[in-house]
Each structure stands twice: as structure tokens, then as C-alpha cells.
Amino acid sequence: MQSLLVNTYTTTTALGLGVAATLAALRAQRSGLKGRSWETVDIPTCLGEVDGLDAVELPQDLRAYDCRNNRLAHLALEQDHFLPAVQAAVQRYGAGRIGVFLGSSTSGILSSEQAFRHRDPVTGALPASHSYQHTHSMFSVADFVRRRAGLMGPAYVVSTACSSSAKVFGIAQRMIHCGLIDAAVVGGVDSLCLTTLYGFNSLQLVSAQPCKPFDAQRNGISIGEGAAFVLLERLEQAKPGDIVLSGVGESSDAHHMSAPHPQGLGARMAMQAALDAAGVLPQDVGYINLHGTATPSNDAAEDLGVTAVFGTDTPCSSTKGHTGHTLGAAGGVEAVISALALRHGFLPGGVGTETQDPRLQCHYLLANREQTLSHVLSNSFGFGGSNCSLLFSKHGT
Amino acid sequence: MSDLHVFVEGVGLYAPGLNGWQQSRPILAEPAHYVCTPIAIAPIDSLPAAERRRLGTTVKLAMACCYDAAQHLTADALAQLPSVFASSAGDSENCHHLLDALAAPEPSLSPTRFHNAVHNAAAGYWSIATACRQPSISLGAFDAGFAAALLEAASQVACSGQPNLLVVYDIPYPEPLHALRKLACAFGVALLLSPRRSANSLASLTLALTPDAADTLPTPELESMRQQVPAARALPLLCALAQARTQRLVLDYLAGPNLAIELAP
Numbered sequence: 025m026q027s028l029l030v031n032t033y034t035t036t037t038a039l040g041l042g043v044a045a046t047l048a049a050l051r052a053q054r055s056g057l058k059g060r061s062w063e064t065v066d067i068p069t070c071l072g073e074v075d076g077l078d079a080v081e082l083p084q085d086l087r088a089y090d091c092r093n094n095r096l097a098h099l100a101l102e103q104d105h106f107l108p109a110v111q112a113a114v115q116r117y118g119a120g121r122i123g124v125f126l127g128s129s130t131s132g133i134l135s136s137e138q139a140f141r142h143r144d145p146v147t148g149a150l151p152a153s154h155s156y157q158h159t160h161s162m163f164s165v166a167d168f169v170r171r172r173a174g175l176m177g178p179a180y181v182v183s184t185a186c187s188s189s190a191k192v193f194g195i196a197q198r199m200i201h202c203g204l205i206d207a208a209v210v211g212g213v214d215s216l217c218l219t220t221l222y223g224f225n226s227l228q229l230v231s232a233q234p235c236k237p238f239d240a241q242r243n244g245i246s247i248g249e250g251a252a253f254v255l256l257e258r259l260e261q262a263k264p265g266d267i268v269l270s271g272v273g274e275s276s277d278a279h280h281m282s283a284p285h286p287q288g289l290g291a292r293m294a295m296q297a298a299l300d301a302a303g304v305l306p307q308d309v310g311y312i313n314l315h316g317t318a319t320p321s322n323d324a325a326e327d328l329g330v331t332a333v334f335g336t337d338t339p340c341s342s343t344k345g346h347t348g349h350t351l352g353a354a355g356g357v358e359a360v361i362s363a364l365a366l367r368h369g370f371l372p373g374g375v376g377t378e379t380q381d382p383r384l385q386c387h388y389l390l391a392n393r394e395q396t397l398s399h400v401l402s403n404s405f406g407f408g409g410s411n412c413s414l415l416f417s418k419h420g421t
Numbered sequence: 422m423s424d425l426h427v428f429v430e431g432v433g434l435y436a437p438g439l440n441g442w443q444q445s446r447p448i449l450a451e452p453a454h455y456v457c458t459p460i461a462i463a464p465i466d467s468l469p470a471a472e473r474r475r476l477g478t479t480v481k482l483a484m485a486c487c488y489d490a491a492q493h494l495t496a497d498a499l500a501q502l503p504s505v506f507a508s509s510a511g512d513s514e515n516c517h518h519l520l521d522a523l524a525a526p527e528p529s530l531s532p533t534r535f536h537n538a539v540h541n542a543a544a545g546y547w548s549i550a551t552a553c554r555q556p557s558i559s560l561g562a563f564d565a566g567f568a569a570a571l572l573e574a575a576s577q578v579a580c581s582g583q584p585n586l587l588v589v590y591d592i593p594y595p596e597p598l599h600a601l602r603k604l605a606c607a608f609g610v611a612l613l614l615s616p617r618r619s620a621n622s623l624a625s626l627t628l629a630l631t632p633d634a635a636d637t638l639p640t641p642e643l644e645s646m647r648q649q650v651p652a653a654r655a656l657p658l659l660c661a662l663a664q665a666r667t668q669r670l671v672l673d674y675l676a677g678p679n680l681a682i683e684l685a686p
Contacts, residue, residue, distance in 0.1 A: 025580060120630075120678065129539065131561075133520075136598070140524035149597050156601040162510070162540060162561025176677055178630065180562040180569040183511075183540030191558055198576040202425055204630065218523045223535030274556035276548040282536040290554060407536055408545025410557065 025197050025301060027268040028256040030416065034104035035360040036096065037250035037347040038072035042103030047364050049346060050372040053392060057234040057246050057348050057376075062216060063134075067225050068232040072248025072348025073216060074099070089168040091132035091159035092215040097169055100213070100251035109255055110173045110209060117206040124170045124179040125195045127188025127212035129352030129406075131181070132159035134217040165213045169253075177205050183352065185406030186315070188212055189252065190355025193414055194272040196256045211253040211356035220247055220351060227282060235318035235349070237342035237374055238327070238388045240381040242318040248348020252356030254363075264420035267363050270399070271304065273297025277409025284322055284405060288329030291315075291403065294411035295333045298401060302415045306334045309415070310397035311371045313358045314386075315405045316342020317349050318376070326403065327384040334386075341389040345376030355404035355412060362400040362416045369396045425575040425628040430584065430621045432662060433489030433611030435462050435482055436646070436653065442489055449656075449663035452640040460607050463488070467550045475533055476546060478607065479512040483543035483590040484550065486611035491586055493621055494613075499551040503577060505587040506544040507560040507570035509604065509651045512537055513594040520598075543590070566591075567610070567655040568674035574614050575628050584615040589652040605649035610659065623662055624684050631681035635673040658682060 034042055038056025039049035049056065057070040080095040101107055113122060139154040158164055166181045178199065182188045189212020196208035224230045224245060231244035262268060275297065277290035284291070299306060312334070315326055323342075330340060343361050350357050365371060371393040380388045398421040402414045432442040438457045439445040448455050463485045465473060476484075483506065491499060510516065515537050522530055536542070541559035548557055562569040567589045574587035590609035594602055618625070636657045638644040643660075646653045654673045661670055665686045674680045 133516075136520055137523050140520045140597075143524075143597060149600060154601065156598065157563065161563050161602070163563035163565070167563070178569070178572060178678065179675060180507075180560045180565070180573070182558055183561050184544070184557075184559050185539045185541060194556075195558075195573065195576075198580045199572075202576045202579050204425070204572070204576065218528065219519055219530075219535070219538065222523060222528050222530045223519075223532075223538065226530040226532045226535055274558075276544075276554050276557050278548040278552050278554050280549070281539075281542065281545050282532070293554060406541070407539045408541040408559075409548060410541055410545070410559075 025201055027259050027270045028197060028200060029259055029262045030254060030256060030267045030269055030363055032106060032109040032255040033360045033363055034100060034106045035250065035252040035357050036074060036100035036103060037350060037357055038074060038248055039346055043364060051392065053373055053375045055234055055346050055375045065218065065221050067221060067230065069230050070234045070246045072246060074249055086168060086171060088155050088158040089164065091135040093132040093165055093213055094168045096215045096249060096251045097165050097213045100253060101172060106253055107173060113207050113255060119174055119176040121177055121206045122175045123177040123196065123199055123205045123208040124166050124175055125192040125208055125210050126166045126169060127182045127192050127352045127355060128165050128214050129183060129185050129188055130214060130217050130219055131162050131164050133219055135159035137218045169209065173209060184410035185408055186351050186354055187404040187406040187410040187412040188352035188355060190404035190412035190414055191274060193269055194274060197272055200258060207255060207257040209253055209255055212353040213251040214350055214352040215249040229319050234376045235344055236376045237316035237318040237344050238323050238380055238384055239377040240379055242320060242323060244319055245317045246348040248350045250347055250350035250353040250357045252353060252360045254359060262419045266419040267366050268417055268419045270417040271298040271302030271415035273301060273413040275411045279409055282407050284325035286325060288325040290409055290411045291326055291329030291405055292332045294413040295329060295401060298413040298415040304399050304415060309338055309399045309401050310395060311365055311400045312338055312340035313362050313402040314340050314342040315403040316344050318344060323384065327386050330386045336385045337387055339371050339387050339389050341372055341374040343372055345374050358402045359414055362402045366397050366400050366416055366418055369394055371395055425579050427575045427578050427614040427626050428618050428622045429612055429624050429626060429662060430615045430619060431490040431493065431613035433486035434659065435460055435485055436608040437606050446663045449660045452638060452643050452660055455640055455643055457642055477512045477515050477537060479590060479592050480543045480546050482592060482607055482609040483588050484547055486588050486590065486609040487547055487586060490611035490613045500553045501555060502553060502584060502586050503555040504544060504557040505570045505574040505585060507566040507589045509563060509566055509591050510594060511540045512542060513592055517595045517598060564651045565674050566651045568672045568680040578614050578616050582616050584613065587612050591650050591652045603649060605646065608650040608652040610652055610655045624665065624686050627683040629681045630678035631671060632677060633671045633679060633681060635671050635679050
């Protein structure tokens with residue numbers, strides 16, 4: 025499968041709006057996690073909240089889509105000249121030749137959560153103002169982005185829990201390979217909601233402190249929210265040194281709905297498949313952005329998978345301590361962080377982690393490092409045993 | 422515009438009056454004979470009892486369709502089969518229960534209900550039941566799920582040269598969400614696709630995006646189902662597969678574009 029050009033990308037998380045704020049926070053090893061209450065939630069935890077979403081207004085013609093998730097999508101699309109770059113791609117290829125494939129785990133379900141608190145006491149009906157299709161529906165965010173960007177190509181949302189917005193990169197690669205499209209807007213958007221906060225809490229997977237990936241004292245995730253968008257194009261446009269998506273590897277654990285394969289077998293298969301797809305050897309990968317959620321079992325399984333493929337020398341870290349776990353957006357957010365690492369020769373040290381768990385063997389970075397990189401791998405693993413690894417490379421290396 | 426070319430090696434179908442592909446095939450070949458009867462989803466006996474108890478109707482519907490479409494495959498072949506799942510709302514009954522629980526003054530969720538709420542729950546159970554570690558993707562596209570899944574599965578087949586199983590399934594929301602999102606009835610459809618013709622091939626499909634309007638069905642009951650359940654947007658293709666004659670049809674996708682299919686036995 026051919027590589028795709030990754031020239032245009034943006035992300036918005038608790039670290040800030042756009043790539044400059046993200047890079048600055050990574051360089052400062054600053055966490056966006058804060059202990060705070062949110063909505064009606066009464067759980068002792070830290071959140072990676074994007075500031076200012078309550079004040080975001082959608083364009084007049086797209087007001088029906090108003091919900092926290094689409095506000096986050098809108099805010100993120102406004103950064104880094106992303107929409108003008110998409111318009112330039114429309115000029116090159118035509119609106120019907122650009123797809124929209126986005127990942128989300130919960131879409132705009134917060135709107136239905138709030139509507140359920142305001143049911144008619146007699147009939148049980150939801151408030152008439154609640155638009156299920158434009159907010160809660162799983163397709164809502166792709167529909168919104170497609171209309172906002174004026175795109176007319178194929179579109180759908182991938183929802184495979186925390187691998188969602190990694191798997192969309194594979195769709196773009198396949199559709200471009202088949203000639204159905206010339207370019208695609210991929211990425212993901214997930215926003216804070218009661219379902220995930222109370223749900224992960226019910227599984228006893230939420231930490232009361234800022235999460236500590238790969239730390240001996242790690243005890244659960246910190247939930248965040250985020251959006252990321254990447255414009256993927258055919259390689260013809262690429263110059264040496266440009267960043268490309270060179271490999272996508274996917275697998276299923278076939279083990280358990282909410283626990284990883286204990287030996288990290290599915291994770292290992294996904295990483296190896298991404299390397300094989302690109303024809304890249306493990307020793308040529310200079311940095312791995314881990315899934316690294318900071319639950320005891322997730323990090324242990326990923327460590328076994330990473331060391332089985334790469335040994336114990338390849339530098340790696342999780343950026344969940346910076347952003348929190350942005351769930352269905354994590355694959356896209358961390359794809360952008362991987363692109364930033366390649367572009368700037370910068371390996372982000374993890375935050376939140378004080379001492380690496382001595383039982384974990386991978387080379388976990390606790391401090392930033394400057395180093396020229398040729399290939400960076402990004403891991404995303406989700407409930408239902410859904411695994412996806414993305415390999416990004418410098419073109420011509 | 423490039424075309425995608427695949428062979429249909431098996432069909433799975435559960436919907437009111439359409440209980441399994443073998444029973445449904447003669448009905449769909451002459452849709453005027455269609456009679457609406459209650460859906461009767463075949464039991465799932467491949468999972469251990471402990472796992473089976475956790476399955477909602479949505480997951481049972483999806484898995485029954487998968488087994489119906491892939492019934493001629495060995496366990497080894499099932500374990501090597503990548504898949505595409507698509508549903509408008511996933512497990513809509515489970516979603517209702519979660520939303521109801523979250524509206525309580527002191528919300529408390531069941532862990533099982535939470536992990537069953539992921540949109541890829543059916544795909545997860547299917548991978549466990551078939552011990553399949555191949556890639557699986559779960560899509561949401563509102564009313565466009567069937568065409569989305571067919572595009573995705575066909576492009577996977579074209580790129581990998583391997584067979585693929587797609588399944589599209591919807592069940593109605595309980596009230597009050599039903600009032601805002603009317604999914605009229607349960608409907609599940611699965612297609613086993615292959616890049617190569619075999620003794621089991623029912624037809625070849627050549628897919629392309631088109632600005633043309635989608636086909637409708639002449640039988641009022643089936644047309645009503647087609648319009649009111651996203652998974653039932655597959656019905657024109659299912660009728661064409663049952664009729665097994667060369668024809669061109671157009672399925673609903675995103676209106677601009679829709680999905681054109683050249684079908685040949």
C-alpha cells in the first residue's frame with residue numbers, strides 16, 4: 025500500500041489550541057490535567073478538559089449540530105490554517121474526491137445525557153429542542169466536518185473505542201489505493217461526557233491523581249477530551265523530508281471485552297503489521313508513542329508487546345499524562361504528536377510518571393530528548409480488543 | 422472513478438418475515454410474496470454461557486447474521502476472516518438503560534453495561550466467539566451504514582486480496598429516544614465477500630460512487646422497511662441477489678454520492 029503525505033494537521037486538547045501550543049506544552053513537560061469538578065460529576069479524578077468550549081458558537085448554518093463534541097470539532101478545525109488547506113485540496117482534486125473518516129467513541133451523547141434529565145414528567149418525552157441526529161448520532165461529527173469543509177466524497181465514523189481515530193488512517197489509505205478518492209480528512213473527536221466518566225469509574229479504571237503511565241504506582245486513567253484532524257494526500261505532492269503515513273497495522277485480541285490480552289499478543293500483531301506494511305525494520309524506529317493509559321494491565325500488556333517486537337532499546341513514552349486519555353480521539357491526537365516528533369526531532373518525555381515500573385522492560389522516556397528521527401510508531405488499543413498501530417516516516421528515508 | 426469488484430460468497434439475513442437467507446431467498450426473489458412475521462433470531466451457541474448471558478439483542482442479531490452468511494466456512498477459516506461491522510446506534514437498548522441510569526440523582530453504572538455500550542461491542546464478541554485476531558472495524562453513518570460498510574469491505578478486499586465479512590444491524594430505541602430516532606424494526610444483514618469466484622459465489626458486484634438517485638422497492642411493506650431502518654437500505658441488493666440476474670442498482674449512501682452496483686450472477 026502506498027504511503028500518504030501528511031503535510032497538514034492540527035490538534036486541540038487540554039494542552040491548548042493547535043500544534044504550537046501542543047508542542048510548547050510537550051517541550052515544557054506540562055500536563056493539562058487538573059483535579060476539578062465537571063458538569064454534575066462527583067468522582068474524585070483529574071480531567072484533561074479543553075477550556076472555552078461552553079463559549080464556542082457554531083456557524084449559523086450548522087447550528088443544529090450544536091453539542092460539546094461538535095464545538096470541539098469546530099474549534100479544532102479553526103486552528104493551524106486547516107480549513108484553508110482543505111480548500112486548496114478541493115481546488116486540486118474536487119470536493120467529491122475527498123473523503124471524511126473520523127473516529128469517536130461517544131460522539132455527542134452528552135446532549136442525550138442532559139436531555140434525559142429533562143424528560144417530561146407526564147409523558148417521559150425528551151425536550152423538543154434535542155436533535156438526536158445532529159448531536160448524539162455516531163455519524164454526527166463526520167457529517168458536521170463534511171459540511172463545514174464543503175466536502176462531497178465518501179464519509180463515515182469509526183467507533184472502535186480507543187483505537188477509533190487510528191483506524192481511520194487505514195481507511196484513507198485503502199480508498200486512495202482503490203482510486204475512490206485522492207485525499208481524505210481523517211482524525212477524531214471525543215469530548216467529556218457522563219457515560220465515560222461513570223463507566224470507567226464503574227470498572228475501577230479511573231485514577232484519583234493525574235495518571236502515571238508505566239509508573240510502578242500507576243492506578244488508572246485520567247479522562248481527557250480532544251480533537252485532531254489530518255489531511256492525507258497522494259504521495260505525488262511529497263518532497264524529501266516531508267512526513268508520510270507509511271504503515272497501518274490492525275488486529276483484534278479475541279480475548280476479552282474490557283481487558284487486553286495479557287501477553288499483549290494483539291498489540292504485538294498490530295505493531296508488526298504496521299512495520300511490515302511499510303517495509304521498515306524495528307531498529308529503524310526512533311520513537312514509539314505508546315497507548316500507555318496507566319492502568320496496571322494495559323501498560324503491562326503493551327510493554328510485553330513492544331519488547332517482543334522492538335526489544336528494550338527503542339525510546340518510547342505515553343503522552344496520556346499530558347492530555348489525559350482522549351479515548352476515541354487518542355489515535356488522531358497521538359498521530360499529530362508523532363508528526364511533531366518527526367518534524368522537530370523531538371521525543372517527548374512522559375509526565376506524571378516518577379519511577380518506571382521495574383517489571384516493565386521498555387525504554388520509557390522520563391525526560392525530553394532531541395534526536396533526528398526517520399520513523400515514529402503510534403499505538404492505539406481499545407475495548408473489544410481493537411488494536412491499531414500507525415507508522416509515520418520522513419519521505420525519502 | 423475506479424470500480425471495486427467483489428464476489429458475494431454468502432448472505433446472512435434476520436428481519437421481520439426474513440428469518441435466515443435460505444428461508445428469505447425465494448421471498449425476496451418475488452417480493453410480492455413477502456409477509457411480515459416476527460423476527461426469530463437463531464440462538465448463538467458458540468460463546469460460553471457466562472459470555473452469552475451478557476449479550477443484548479443487538480449483538481445476537483449481528484452474530485446470527487454473520488453465522489448465516491459464513492455457515493459454509495470452517496472454524497479455521499472464520500478465525501482468519503477480517504470484518505466490517507456497521508450500525509446506526511449500536512446497542513440501542515443498552516444505551517437507553519445507561520442514559521436512564523445517568524439521569525438518576527446519584528448515577529451508578531453497571532460495568533457490563535458500560536463495556537457493552539462501545540459501538541464495537543458486537544465485533545468484540547464476534548472476535549472472541551470465532552477466535553479471530555484479524556482486523557475488524559465498526560462504523561456509524563446514520564442512515565448510510567449499509568453502503569458505507571459495503572464500500573469499506575470491498576476496498577479491504579481489493580487492497581488485501583483476502584475475503585471479508587460485513588454485517589450491518591439496527592434495532593429500535595425504546596422510548597423516549599424512539600420518538601426522535603425512529604428505527605422501525607430490527608434488521609440485520611451480512612455479506613461474505615471474496616476477491617475470487619468460487620463454487621459458493623452468488624454474484625459478482627462492481628461498485629462505484631454515483632450521483633444517481635437510489636432505487637426503491639415495488640412492495641410497500643419492504644419499501645417501508647427500507648426507508649425506516651438503515652440496515653434495510655440493503656433490500657434492493659438482497660432482492661437482486663435472490664433474483665440472480667444481471668442488473669444495475671443504486672443504494673442509498675449520502676445522497677451525494679450514492680452507491681451504484683453492477684450485479685452479475
